[in-house]
Every structure is written in C-alpha cells, then in structure tokens.
Amino acid sequence: xxxxxxxxxxxxxxxxxxxxxxxxxxxxxxxxxxxxxxxxxxxxxxxxxxxxxxxxxxxxxxxxxxxxxxxxxxxxxxxxxxxxxxxxxxxxxxxxxxxxxxxxxxxxxxxxxxxxxxxxxxxxxxxxxxxxxxxxxxxxxxxxxxxxxxxxxxxxxxxxxxxxxxxxxxxxxxxxxxxxxxxxxxxxxxxxxxxxxxxxxxxxxxxxxxxxxxxxxxxxxxxxxxxxxxxxxxxxxxxxxxxxxxxxxxxxxxxxxxxxxxxxxxxxxxxxxxxxx
Amino acid sequence: xxxxxxxxxxxxxxxxxxxxxxxxxxxxxxxxxxxxxxxxxxxxxxxxxxxxxxxxxxxxxxxxxxxxxxxxxxxxxxxxxxxxxxxxxxxxxxxxxxxxxxxxxxxxxxxxxxxxxxxxxxxxxxxxxxxxxxxxxxxxxxxxxxxxxxxxxxxxxxxxxxxxxxxxxxxxxxxxxxxxxxxxxxxxxxxxxxxxxxxxxxxxxxxxxxxxxxxxxxxxxxxxxxxxxxxxxxxxxxxxxxxxxxxxxxxxxxxxxxxxxxxxxxx
Amino acid sequence: xxxxxxxxxxxxxxxxxxxxxxxxxxxxxxxxxxxxxxxxxxxxxxxxxxxxxxxxxxxxxxxxxxxxxxxxxxxxxxxxxxxxxxxxxxxxxxxxxxxxxxxxxxxxxxxxxxxxxxxxxxxxxxxxxxxxxxxxxxxxxxxxxxxxxxxxxxxxxxxxxxxxxxxxxxxxxxxxxxxxxxxxxxxxxxxxxxxxxxxxxxxxxxxxxxxxxxxxxxxxxxxxxxxxxxxxxxxxxxxxxxxxxxxxxxxxxxxxxxxxxxxxxxx
Numbered sequence: 039x040x041x042x043x044x045x046x047x048x049x050x051x052x053x054x055x056x057x058x059x060x061x062x063x064x065x066x067x068x069x070x071x072x073x074x075x076x077x078x079x080x081x082x083x084x085x086x087x088x089x090x091x092x093x094x095x096x097x098x099x100x101x102x103x104x105x106x107x108x109x110x111x112x113x114x115x116x117x118x119x120x121x122x123x124x125x126x127x128x129x130x131x132x133x134x135x136x137x138x139x140x141x142x143x144x145x146x147x148x149x150x151x152x153x154x155x156x157x158x159x160x161x162x163x164x165x166x167x168x169x170x171x172x173x174x175x176x177x178x179x180x181x182x183x184x185x186x187x188x189x190x191x192x193x194x195x196x197x198x199x200x201x202x203x204x205x206x207x208x209x210x211x212x213x214x215x216x217x218x219x220x221x222x223x224x225x226x227x228x229x230x231x232x233x234x235x236x237x238x239x240x241x242x243x244x245x246x247x248x249x250x251x252x253x254x255x256x257x258x259x260x261x262x263x264x265x266x267x268x269x270x271x272x273x274x275x276x277x278x279x280x281x282x283x284x285x286x287x288x289x290x291x292x293x294x295x296x297x298x299x300x301x302x303x304x305x306x307x308x309x310x311x312x313x314x315x
Numbered sequence: 316x317x318x319x320x321x322x323x324x325x326x327x328x329x330x331x332x333x334x335x336x337x338x339x340x341x342x343x344x345x346x347x348x349x350x351x352x353x354x355x356x357x358x359x360x361x362x363x364x365x366x367x368x369x370x371x372x373x374x375x376x377x378x379x380x381x382x383x384x385x386x387x388x389x390x391x392x393x394x395x396x397x398x399x400x401x402x403x404x405x406x407x408x409x410x411x412x413x414x415x416x417x418x419x420x421x422x423x424x425x426x427x428x429x430x431x432x433x434x435x436x437x438x439x440x441x442x443x444x445x446x447x448x449x450x451x452x453x454x455x456x457x458x459x460x461x462x463x464x465x466x467x468x469x470x471x472x473x474x475x476x477x478x479x480x481x482x483x484x485x486x487x488x489x490x491x492x493x494x495x496x497x498x499x500x501x502x503x504x505x506x507x508x509x510x511x512x513x514x515x516x517x518x519x520x521x522x523x524x525x526x527x528x529x530x531x532x533x534x535x536x537x538x539x540x541x542x543x544x545x546x547x548x549x550x551x552x553x554x555x556x557x558x559x560x561x562x563x564x565x566x567x568x569x570x571x572x573x574x575x576x577x578x579x580x581x582x
Numbered sequence: 583x584x585x586x587x588x589x590x591x592x593x594x595x596x597x598x599x600x601x602x603x604x605x606x607x608x609x610x611x612x613x614x615x616x617x618x619x620x621x622x623x624x625x626x627x628x629x630x631x632x633x634x635x636x637x638x639x640x641x642x643x644x645x646x647x648x649x650x651x652x653x654x655x656x657x658x659x660x661x662x663x664x665x666x667x668x669x670x671x672x673x674x675x676x677x678x679x680x681x682x683x684x685x686x687x688x689x690x691x692x693x694x695x696x697x698x699x700x701x702x703x704x705x706x707x708x709x710x711x712x713x714x715x716x717x718x719x720x721x722x723x724x725x726x727x728x729x730x731x732x733x734x735x736x737x738x739x740x741x742x743x744x745x746x747x748x749x750x751x752x753x754x755x756x757x758x759x760x761x762x763x764x765x766x767x768x769x770x771x772x773x774x775x776x777x778x779x780x781x782x783x784x785x786x787x788x789x790x791x792x793x794x795x796x797x798x799x800x801x802x803x804x805x806x807x808x809x810x811x812x813x814x815x816x817x818x819x820x821x822x823x824x825x826x827x828x829x830x831x832x833x834x835x836x837x838x839x840x841x842x843x844x845x846x847x848x849x
Contacts, residue, residue: 055411055579058414058415059414059415060411060414060415060579061578061579079414079415080416080417080418080419081417083415083416083417084417086415088415090411090412092408093407093408093409093411093412094412095412095415095416097329099333099428100329100333104329104333107329108325108326108329111322111325112322112416112417112418113417340759340760343760343763344759344763347763347767350767351766351767351770354767354770354771354776355776357771357776358776358777361776361777361781361782361783362622362626362777362781364783365626365629365630365633365781365783366626366629366630367629368629369622369625369626369629370625488603488607489603490601490603490604490607491603491604491606491607492607493604493607493608493610493611494607494610494611496611497610497611497613497614497615498614501611501614501615501618504615504618505618508618508621508622508625512621512622512624512625513621514621517617517621
C-alpha cells in the first residue's frame with residue numbers, strides 16, 4: 039500500500055487522473071499494468087478500481103444494490119465472483135442495511151463505504167483512492183482504514199492512496215511518496231521519512247511540583263504547563279538514558295514518550311526546502 | 316459498437332425500472348410531455364381556424380411535416396436527450412466518474428437518467444403523423460410509401476448528430492446547453508412549418524450548412540409533389556440516409572475532439 | 583426595510599449577471615425561436631391581414647416582445663420556485679420563517695432582481711435583432727414605452743404571485759413538480775406565447791383573456807402596440823393590478839397557514 043501525500047495543489051489528484059486515463063500527460067510516458075491509460079482508457083478500466091473522496095461513482099438516484107448490479111454488467115463480472123465479492127464487501131463494510139437505500143440518502147461515511155465496495159467488485163489489480171477519508175467522522179474513518187488494511191493483507195491488491203490526512207498514512211502505508219508541485223520529494227519507507235526529516239520525539243514528564251525547565255543532556259524543554267514539561271530529543275536516540283537522567287535528578291510522578299507525527303516531519307521538510315531554495 | 320449498445324441497453328433498463336416504481340408520478344410526467352408538445356399543434360389548429368392554407372400548404376400537409384419531424388425528433392430526444400446535460404457533468408466534475416468505467420462515455424451520457432416520460436413527445440408526433448396520413452391526398456407509390464420510414468430513421472439520426480455535436484460543444488462552453496436547444500428544439504419547430512414561408516437564405520442555410528432540411532422538408536416535398544422553394548432537384552429526396560451518415564460521422568469527430576480537450580476540474 | 587429589500591433585489595440581479603455564457607446562449611435561443619415564429623406569423627398575416635386587429639408589423643412586434651419577456655417574466659415558469667421548494671422540502675424554510683423579514687417580499691425582491699437582469703441581458707438584444715431583421719411596429723412616443731414598461735412590471739408581479747403559489751404547494755403536496763408542471767403548461771398556453779390571445783376563437787378566447795396569464799404578455803404587448811389608451815389603459819392596469827393583488831393575497835394566506843404548520847411541528 040502506497041501513500042501519496044503533498045500539500046494542496048501539489049499534483050496528487052492530477053497524478054491519479056493521469057494514472058486512470060482521465061487526463062493525458064503533457065509529456066513523458068506512463069504505463070499501468072502495461073497499458074497506456076489515456077489511449078486505452080476503457081481497457082484499463084477493467085484492471086483498476088477508483089474511489090474519489092469528493093464525488094461518488096455510484097448512481098445518485100438508484101438504490102445502492104442497483105449500482106452494484108450495473109457495475110456487474112459493465113465490468114462483465116461472472117455471477118459467482120460477483121456474489122462472493124459482494125458478500126465479502128457487504129460483511130466487512132457493514133453494508134447489508136444500506137443496499138436498498140438510494141445513494142442520495144446515504145451519509146458521507148456510508149456512501150464512502152459503498153463507493154469502496156463498488157470499486158472492488160471486479161477484482162481490480164490496482165485500487166486508487168483519492169482522499170478516501172475526507173469529511174468522514176472518526177468512526178467511519180476507522181472502519182474504512184480497517185477494511186483497507188485487511189484488503190491489502192489478504193487479497194494483495196495494490197493500493198495507491200492520496201490524502202492530506204496523515205493519520206491515514208500512519209495507519210495504512212509502508213511506502214510513502216511526497217510530492218510538491220509535481221516533483222517527487224521523497225519515496226521510501228514511512229520510518230525513513232522520520233529520519234530524513236531529522237525529527238524529534240517528545241518525552242512528557244509529570245513532576246511532583248511546578249519547577250523551572252529541567253536541564254538534562256541530549257534534550258531540551260519545548261513547553262511547560264504547571265508540573266508537566268515536554269522535552270524534545272532526537273528520534274534516533276534511545277529514550278532510556280534520558281528517562282534515567284530525569285528520574286535521578288527530579289521528583290517524577292509519571293512520564294510518556296510521544297512519537298513524532300509526520301505532519302511535523304513534512305512541514306519541516308518543506309521548510310528546509312524553502313530555505314535551501 | 317455491440318458492446319456499447321449492450322451497455323446502453325442495461326443502463327436504460329435500470330432507469331426505466333426505477334422510473335416505473337412511481338407509477339402515478341410517471342403517468343403524470345408523460346401526460347405533461349404529451350400536452351406541452353401538443354400545444355405547438357394546437358397553435359397550428361388555431362391558425363387554421365382563421366385560414367385555409369399557410370404558405371400554400373393545407374392543414375393536412377402541414378400535419379405531415381409536423382408529424383414526420385415530431386416523430387423523428389421525439390425518437391432522438393427519448394434515446395439521446397440526456398446528452399444535453401453534459402455541460403452540467405463537466406461543471407460539477409462527475410464526468411470523471413464516467414471516464415474510469417469500461418464503457419464508452421457517450422453511451423453512458425446518453426443512457427444516464429433515461430427519461431421514459433419523453434415517450435409523450437414521441438407519441439404526440441406519431442399521433443399527428445397518423446392523422447396526416449389519413450387526411451392528405453397523395454398519389455401513393457411504393458417509393459413514396461418507403462420514403463416515410465426512411466425519413467423518420469434518417470431524420471432521427473440527423474437530430475442525433477445535432478445532439479451529440481451540441482454536447483461536444485459543451486466540453487468547451489459548459490453553460491451553453493441553451494445553444495443546443497436552439498438547434499434541437501428550435502430546429503424541430505422550424506421543420507413543422509413548410510419551407511415556403513421562410514426566407515430563401517434561411518432555407519439554403521438549413522439545407523447546405525446545417526442540413527436539417529433533410530430530416531423532412533426535402534423528402535416530404537417529394538411525397539407531397541411540391542416544388543422545392545430554392546429550386547433543388549427532386550432526386551435529393553433520396554439523400555437523407557447519406558446525409559445522416561455524414562452528419563453522424565462529423566458529430567462523432569466533434570465528440571472525440573471535445574473529449575480530448577476535456578480538462579478535469581477540481582480535486 | 584426598503585434598503586434591505588433593495589439589497590436582496592441587487593443580489594438577485596448580480597447572481598444572474600454572473601452566468602454570462604448562459605445569458606448569451608439564452609439570447610441566441612430566443613433569437614432563433616423569434617425568427618421561426620416571425621416567419622410563421624408573416625405567413626398567417628399574409629393570408630389574413632388584420633387578423634385579431636393587428637396588421638403585420640404589429641403581429642411581428644408581438645413575436646419579439648414575447649421573446650424579450652420570455653425569461654424576465656418567466657412565461658413558462660422557472661426562476662426561484664425550485665429553490666423555495668427545495669427549502670420547504672429540506673425544512674430549511676423554518677430558518678427563513680424566524681428571520682425578521684417578510685417571506686413573500688423577500689422572494690419577490692430577489693425575483694425582481696433576476697427579472698430586471700434578464701429583461702436587460704436577455705430581452706434587449708433579441709428585440710433589437712428582430713427590429714433589424716423584420717418590419718416591426720415601434721411605439722411613436724417615449725410615453726408609450728413607459729406605459730409598456732409599467733405593464734411589464736405588473737405582469738411580472740402576477741407571474742411571481744402564481745409561481746409563489748406553486749412553490750408553497752410543496753408544503754402540502756409530496757411532489758411539488760406536479761403543481762409546477764400544471765403551472766408551466768398553463769403558462770405556455772394562456773400567456774399567448776404560442777399565438778396572441780386575441781386570435782383565440784370564441785369562448786376559448788374570452789376565457790384566455792380573463793385569466794391571470796394574459797397579464798404577462800398580451801396586455802403589455804397591446805399597450806406597446808397602442809391598443810389601450812386613456813381609460814382603456816387604466817382598465818388594463820386595473821386588470822393586471824387586480825390579479826396581482828388577489829394572487830399575492832392568496833399566497834399570503836397560504837403562507838400563514840403553512841407557517842402555523844411549521845411552528846406547530848416545531849420546525
């Protein structure tokens with residue numbers, strides 16, 4: 039599962055549109071499963087599934103099940119396979135109560151689940167998700183993420199995900215690509231992104247009383263709030279010696295380590311680039 | 316081609332099924348479509364309450380013109396009328412969703428929201444045509460008899476080309492669906508009346524530039540044994556099928572050019 | 583208060599002014615239909631000079647007045663109804679009712695803005711083109727123009743009042759489309775858009791001329807053509823004003839009943 043991130047206007051949606059054949063690239067070549075998308079758009083369609091977060095591929099005025107029946111005939115899905123795929127999606131995405139409901143009456147989260155199922159009925163080799171969690175509530179987001187994780191693990195479907203919700207990436211993707219204005223800025227493991235960003239982890243300590251900022255080697259206080267203090271230290275360093283150092287010098291009640299969020303990492307990356315450029 | 320027709324068939328079938336679930340509402344809209352169309356003809360009847368001929372044509376002859384264009388246009392509007400919503404789909408970005416499916420976009424656009432109520436317009440056109448066939452005094456020959464179905468089919472194809480070309484134009488100008496109306500609904504209204512009442516330049520324009528005259532005027536004048544007002548020879552009456560093929564080819568090219576120029580908007 | 587409604591009207595004007603392409607397309611369509619109708623009227627008045635008391639230039643002026651008022655006075659319906667019906671259906675209307683403004687005046691103000699834009703944006707050009715291409719009757723004095731514009735305004739208010747009733751029907755009818763359809767069909771026939779109402783024969787003509795729709799096009803056109811002068815002009819205005827007040831009053835009554843319903847239901 040590949041995550042594709044970048045700020046607004048970076049070219050994420052444009053990339054998806056080129057990969058699906060909606061747009062043809064102004065120069066350069068492009069192959070998806072050996073097919074040139076814009077030249078053989080309808081042939082490619084058999085091999086890919088697409089979910090647009092902002093607009094549905096379902097038929098607005100028809101019941102959800104009718105949309106699936108249309109998909110079955112459009113993609114010429116054999117009956118047995120259609121049944122099996124539909125049953126699995128209905129079960130995992132919790133759709134059974136929604137099948138007779140016209141799409142326009144579905145909530146955003148329900149519609150998104152319906153859309154994801156529609157994109158998978160014909161067993162696509164590649165699934166494109168353009169902002170699949172945009173506008174969803176926390177529960178719906180969790181449901182969608184859980185389903186996608188299982189899909190990738192069990193069916194082995196390649197998933198390409200664009201998002202600006204970095205939690206999607208943290209929950210789902212091993213490989214991440216960061217682009218800005220069409221330029222690839224990073225391509226690799228999620229963990230590697232942290233290193234590149236030279237990010238910092240945070241040790242949050244609760245002291246017995248309010249004290250001036252703690253002074254320890256290898257960390258600096260970035261914030262204090264009553265008896266609680268936040269200490270930043272390099273993500274590559276181990277937290278253990280730091281904890282020992284703090285505990286030996288100060289009256290400690292509780293502590294926790296916060297992982298760096300990639301939002302900060304990416305922000306840092308852009309900032310670095312800006313100063314370099 | 317076969318694939319496209321098959322897809323058109325099952326998308327339309329789905330919409331028809333969904334329309335028929337609300338029978339009362341459906342019946343009412345069919346009635347509305349029939350009545351709205353019938354008003355045109357009632358206006359002609361009102362005119363004939365004051366005169367015996369319009370531009371030298373009797374009521375029956377005008378009914379023949381009205382019925383032939385009305386039937387051809389009604390058929391096309393029923394089957395392809397939805398393509399005029401293309402600009403709407405470009406504007407709201409939903410065209411993208413059609414582009415990722417393994418069915419030609421034109422087929423999907425034509426079958427989308429298939430409106431069975433438009434059968435009211437088709438029925439009204441047929442109704443007037445049947446009336447005309449009863450009342451006109453024509454020396455029928457086998458050729459003239461065959462000319463009638465030929466006119467209807469070629470006419471429907473010419474109108475289809477106008478619909479598709481108009482939709483292609485909406486790739487460029489998304490708010491311009493009214494321009495399309497001028498050529499489709501406006502063209503149909505024009506052809507309801509005899510060519511003799513219009514300026515000759517207008518008749519030349521719809522013969523040689525936008526060949527709507529081949530929908531009914533040219534072949535109908537042959538059936539009715541009438542002189543062509545711009546002096547065209549009679550054998551042109553056999554050309555509508557060829558004109559239809561030509562128009563459809565051009566419209567197809569326009570559609571492809573339009574689709575290629577499409578730049579998806581939004582994210 | 584007046585300033586508030588003026589601002590709403592200005593908003594309505596600006597909103598329609600942003601659709602430039604649609605406006606241009608509408609002008610084109612109105613012009614095409616105007617041409618087709620002008621030729622049919624020419625043929626009709628050639629066959630029956632002085633039909634309905636009009637000479638040919640007057641009949642042709644009638645055609646182009648119809649095209650000029652088509653969008654502004656919403657002769658076939660359209661304008662604000664869909665939006666108001668949608669608000670009633672979704673229940674958003676409850677919010678509107680708690681605003682410290684009068685619901686009917688609010689929508690009237692917005693529609694005045696729309697009509698004013700469409701009179702200028704969609705009316706002037708077809709009328710001017712019609713006057714260039716055909717020999718149409720023109721008022722001799724500026725006072726006739728003023729009298730005409732006042733009649734257009736009163737006709738527009740009648741049109742608004744009818745459409746407001748149509749929209750309010752959505753409080754009681756499941757499908758507001760039914761009422762809209764009936765209103766639109768009546769508009770097509772009884773405004774005189776197809777044929778001047780004074781050409782309608784016998785009893786049909788008398789009924790048509792007494793219905794509110796005759797205030798939209800027939801009366802303004804007759805004032806433009808100098809048919810009503812002196813007390814006749816006053817009577818014509820009284821007819822329009824009477825229908826406007828009566829229909830607005832019914833709208834107000836329905837609005838009161840509907841409001842009570844909404845309030846009782848707790849919004």
